[in-house]
Amino acid sequence: MTSLVGRPVARVDGRAKVTGAARYPADNPVPGALHGFLVTSEVTKGEVTDIDTSAALAHPGVVAVLTHRDMPRLTVPPFPYLKGFIPMQDTVIHHAGQPVAIVVAHTVEQAHGAATLVAVRYRAERPRAVIDDAAESPYLPPPFRDRRNEFQRGDAAAAWAQAEICVEARCSSATRHHNPIEPHATTAQWDGDRLTLHETAQGVNLTKGVIAAVFALQTENVRVVAPYLGGGFGAKGPVWSHTIINAAAARILRRPVRLVLSRAQMYTMAGHRSEFRQHIRLGATRAGKLTALLTTTTAQLSNTDESIFNTCESARFLYDCPNLHIRQEGVRLDVATSSYMRSPETTAHFGLETALDELSWALDMDPLELRRRNHTEFNQETGQRFGSKHLLQCYDLASRAFGWSQRKRRPGATKDGDEYVGWGMATEMHTFAAMPSTASVTVGLDGKAVLRVATQDIGTGTYTIVSQIVADAMGVPLDAVQAHIGDTALPVAGVSAASATIASVCGSVDRAARAARDAVVRLAVADDRSPLFGVPSDEVETRHGHLIHTRNHERRDSYRAVVSRSGKPVEATGSVPNLPGLSYGVVFAEVRVHARLGSVRVTRVVTAHDIGRVMNRRTARGQVIGGVTWGIGHALMEHTVYDRNTGRVVNPNLSTYLVPVCADAPPALEALFVDEPDPGSTALGARGFGETPITGVPAAIGNAIYHATGRRVRDLPITQDKLL
Amino acid sequence: MRSFSYASARDSADAARMAGRTPGAAFIAGGTDLLNLMKDGVQHHPHLIDVNKLDLSRVTESASGLHIGGLARMRQVAEHHAVRARFPVLAEALLASASPQVRNMATIGGNLLQRTRCGYFRDTGSACNKRVPGSGCPALQGWNRGHAVLGTSDSCIATHPSDLAVALTALDATVHVLGPAGARRIPVGEFYRLPGDTPQIETSLRPAELITAVEVPRYPAASRSRYLKVRDRATFEFAVVSVAAALHLRGHFVRDIRLAFGGIATKPWRSAEAEAELRGKNLTVQRVEQAGRVLVRAAVPRQDNAFKVELVQRALVELVLDLGGLR
Ligand SMILES: Cc1cc2nc3c(=O)[nH]c(=O)nc-3n(C[C@H](O)[C@H](O)[C@H](O)COP(=O)(O)OP(=O)(O)OC[C@H]3O[C@@H](n4cnc5c(N)ncnc54)[C@H](O)[C@@H]3O)c2cc1C
Numbered sequence A: 001m002t003s004l005v006g007r008p009v010a011r012v013d014g015r016a017k018v019t020g021a022a023r024y025p026a027d028n029p030v031p032g033a034l035h036g037f038l039v040t041s042e043v044t045k046g047e048v049t050d051i052d053t054s055a056a057l058a059h060p061g062v063v064a065v066l067t068h069r070d071m072p073r074l075t076v077p078p079f080p081y082l083k084g085f086i087p088m089q090d091t092v093i094h095h096a097g098q099p100v101a102i103v104v105a106h107t108v109e110q111a112h113g114a115a116t117l118v119a120v121r122y123r124a125e126r127p128r129a130v131i132d133d134a135a136e137s138p139y140l141p142p143p144f145r146d147r148r149n150e151f152q153r154g155d156a157a158a159a160w161a162q163a164e165i166c167v168e169a170r171c172s173s174a175t176r177h178h179n180p181i182e183p184h185a186t187t188a189q190w191d192g193d194r195l196t197l198h199e200t201a202q203g204v205n206l207t208k209g210v211i212a213a214v215f216a217l218q219t220e221n222v223r224v225v226a227p228y229l230g231g232g233f234g235a236k237g238p239v240w241s242h243t244i245i246n247a248a249a250a251r252i253l254r255r256p257v258r259l260v261l262s263r264a265q266m267y268t269m270a271g272h273r274s275e276f277r278q279h280i281r282l283g284a285t286r287a288g289k290l291t292a293l294l295t296t297t298t299a300q301l302s303n304t305d306e307s308i309f310n311t312c313e314s315a316r317f318l319y320d321c322p323n324l325h326i327r328q329e330g331v332r333l334d335v336a337t338s339s340y341m342r343s344p345e346t347t348a349h350f351g352l353e354t355a356l357d358e359l360s361w362a363l364d365m366d367p368l369e370l371r372r373r374n375h376t377e378f379n380q381e382t383g384q385r386f387g388s389k390h391l392l393q394c395y396d397l398a399s400r401a402f403g404w405s406q407r408k409r410r411p412g413a414t415k416d417g418d419e420y421v422g423w424g425m426a427t428e429m430h431t432f433a434a435m436p437s438t439a440s441v442t443v444g445l446d447g448k449a450v451l452r453v454a455t456q457d458i459g460t461g462t463y464t465i466v467s468q469i470v471a472d473a474m475g476v477p478l479d480a481v482q483a484h485i486g487d488t489a490l491p492v493a494g495v496s497a498a499s500a501t502i503a504s505v506c507g508s509v510d511r512a513a514r515a516a517r518d519a520v521v522r523l524a525v526a527d528d529r530s531p532l533f534g535v536p537s538d539e540v541e542t543r544h545g546h547l548i549h550t551r552n553h554e555r556r557d558s559y560r561a562v563v564s565r566s567g568k569p570v571e572a573t574g575s576v577p578n579l580p581g582l583s584y585g586v587v588f589a590e591v592r593v594h595a596r597l598g599s600v601r602v603t604r605v606v607t608a609h610d611i612g613r614v615m616n617r618r619t620a621r622g623q624v625i626g627g628v629t630w631g632i633g634h635a636l637m638e639h640t641v642y643d644r645n646t647g648r649v650v651n652p653n654l655s656t657y658l659v660p661v662c663a664d665a666p667p668a669l670e671a672l673f674v675d676e677p678d679p680g681s682t683a684l685g686a687r688g689f690g691e692t693p694i695t696g697v698p699a700a701i702g703n704a705i706y707h708a709t710g711r712r713v714r715d716l717p718i719t720q721d722k723l724l
Numbered sequence B: 001m002r003s004f005s006y007a008s009a010r011d012s013a014d015a016a017r018m019a020g021r022t023p024g025a026a027f028i029a030g031g032t033d034l035l036n037l038m039k040d041g042v043q044h045h046p047h048l049i050d051v052n053k054l055d056l057s058r059v060t061e062s063a064s065g066l067h068i069g070g071l072a073r074m075r076q077v078a079e080h081h082a083v084r085a086r087f088p089v090l091a092e093a094l095l096a097s098a099s100p101q102v103r104n105m106a107t108i109g110g111n112l113l114q115r116t117r118c119g120y121f122r123d124t125g126s127a128c129n130k131r132v133p134g135s136g137c138p139a140l141q142g143w144n145r146g147h148a149v150l151g152t153s154d155s156c157i158a159t160h161p162s163d164l165a166v167a168l169t170a171l172d173a174t175v176h177v178l179g180p181a182g183a184r185r186i187p188v189g190e191f192y193r194l195p196g197d198t199p200q201i202e203t204s205l206r207p208a209e210l211i212t213a214v215e216v217p218r219y220p221a222a223s224r225s226r227y228l229k230v231r232d233r234a235t236f237e238f239a240v241v242s243v244a245a246a247l248h249l250r251g252h253f254v255r256d257i258r259l260a261f262g263g264i265a266t267k268p269w270r271s272a273e274a275e276a277e278l279r280g281k282n283l284t285v286q287r288v289e290q291a292g293r294v295l296v297r298a299a300v301p302r303q304d305n306a307f308k309v310e311l312v313q314r315a316l317v318e319l320v321l322d323l324g325g326l327r
């Protein structure tokens, strides 16, 4: 039987999604559910002095208006609750848009209408929201979980001082928001001390743990359900305060309550990518060998949490460099807490790949050649050889497809009509996580397989890939497999973040499916009613839903016949602990810059990635399209603006926070893969990949703009005013 | 959003009458701006009068010019053969606006009356003189990248967002309105008002007046006209700066030229002075550059929008040289 794994299998949930049959968390009907809407703080720093709820309470349909006066005292939960405080526990305001009340009504419209009638009075202080306005200089925060913020190898300062060639750059990028198209939504349903949440969660089990801690519940009394997700990009990984407030309201009112954030609320309540500064210095020999890498980054932190998310992994691991000094600093500001955003490493990687491009010009060396010269097969921190790293092959594949050898070695050398044409490249790298997981497969009397595993499909294709794995492992057609995911009632799996889904679930799903297959084979050969009776188990192969004697194809049985004869379903489980790792790649980009107006178009992109085994070419390519498009947004347009006087986000909507539209996506995009199974992988040779294909895109575009125009822009986004 | 009552008008007179009777009522056409404003709490209307059933959506051409019904959809006007052939700047301005979905819904009347995209205006948590007169203008010292450099006041520096209005301003269109007191015709140059110290009053429309049509006169320059829109992404975005130009040339001699600008001013901006630099002379690069300098002579740039002063001059040169065949 031809393998399904690796093939560009179409999404098994595609039809359900485009016909509306797929029920996203806020679509799930919950009988008797009321609707909540949050009232949020207008001021950024200060205190609530009075809340008058009388007009809102008089609004038709309103059941309750709850404030800090009504909330139970709750425990601030540990990671992955990132906010550092729970709003509405007291009167203190830490950031604009912080919830101060929740209106609960019979309809969404009533709740929205009444929310405009809640009159809140504040005592306001002058806030500081952007790095330039910080009161103190940046500091080195303590480790975030077990992760240090300073790394040193060799003597970087001395090596820099003695380097033959030096490059120094200061880069910055603006605050960004995730903007998944589906807003955060939560429905809380209590049954005594048992709580069910229909939640837009990237990690159902992660959410379950946090919520149990907040409300001091037994973990087994919390169930979190998230069968589909309309995008997450990290925003739905952590648990945010609206979920807690809504669940508290539902408990007080003894009725299920549903809450959906407005688009504007998503700019203050569900994390963001920090405003970011980076100072980077590279030292090298005249032959282009890196001798020193020093980088200090500054992230915008909140006043209630000091976690650093935009870390310098690529500086630590990507290139061979004996002397390294990384400092990941931050400044505390009156903003909402930041968080992970696809890929957190992109932010600092822009500085590294930009500085390398500058070094290549300083050396008069092809930037691809510079990267080849600094390639390493060894983990720079442990000294161990990487088990499987095909980055050089990525360079070859993509540069050939792009035609990189034709590149002109002078900036501004190519003009086509009104536009300068430029080429740029950057290496891509991302560290993926992996969590232990357990899966179960049940073969029913109808011979069909039902897979159960509490992973998630955040739009990336999990349903399809796990179904492919089960179909291959059991030798059944794809439509004989049904996958149930996104529910804590299923066997435990980890969060779909940090590109961890594939790396965390493929192994256990495969094991469970193989165990189920073996169990059915054993049933058959032991059953005197089966044509396979008495055949040794290892002489039975499975194909197209059939069990077949390998030496005599006439002797065959079917899953359906075997299991229905036995009278009860066959169930098996599989578990794998799994390992984190790295995925690599390279991106080449062509840009066209209008000679007089400065507008930039990205016209051609070629990528090549080493992600171990490619489980599904179509969904993998989808990740590349999404990553490249996201990278274009990052490079050219996306930025959240804080008003410096009030600390409020001034563009909290998709009309003024610009994300790329179809016309901004490159007309030509080629996504190549090395497709070599990683022998160290516990996931059928695959590695985590989802976030890798954005990491190099902003730098590749910035480098291409330099090649086109001779203008080096180190501050993202590169809007056209910077190129006039 | 607060709750509201709703009624559908039978004809224009009925609509104007209904509006005259109910203080705070608003007409709803495509609803593509009005509903956003109401949902965001920027505007509250106790009553909406639906005008979609009115027989005001025809586009007709006559010897004197083009007559566009106030309820014609943006898409319909953009695709109309007479508009494309003889008033291309209108078609280009419309096609450069919003998205196909919005253009299918949005009407010409609604387009002219859409409100500014100033972020403070649309955020009820911020002060804004246009939304709450007297509350202040945070854009003066705040984020003003999208704001105006011409026609500003100490009260307001918001740009008018409509692309169509810029093109109509270049073509000297007239707005036809009908109110409880009867019908009027307002030249588009008098339709929009500068903010002064009453930025909440944007047009010379009187309460309960309905836009029934827009009339565009026929003259030779209109058929050689174009719209250039410069923006921060490829499409589906308002202008950073835009230029509408209509040019009547004989050889290189400029018999007539009309220039209007978007994204740089508090209302669709016509510059008679810039036109005067070019009208009745031979078209040269230097003269167009001079026209650009004249255009921005009175510009008041601010922290984030200073680049517009340069960018609009470049856009003007780009467009007029293209249109004049000098490039
Ligand atoms: C995402 C997005 C992007 C956009 N991009 C652009 C762009 O790039 N360029 C651009 O120019 N526009 C753009 N627009 C604005 C769009 O063109 C307007 O929303 C639209 O033209 C409004 O028309 P409507 O019929 O929907 O008006 P409505 O929303 O129904 O009404 C708008 C206002 O006009 C009043 N009104 C409507 N019709 C009449 C009438 N006949 N007489 C008197 N008053 C009336 C209403 O009471 C209301 O105050 C964009 C809009 C959106 C949502």
Ligand code: SF4
Pocket (backbone or CB within 6 Å): B116, B118, B119, B120, B121, B127, B128, B129, B130, B131, B136, B137, B138, B139, B140, B147, B155, B156, B157, B158, B199
């Ligand atoms: S520029 Fe005008 S619309 Fe914007 S905040 Fe100021 S007054 Fe309001």
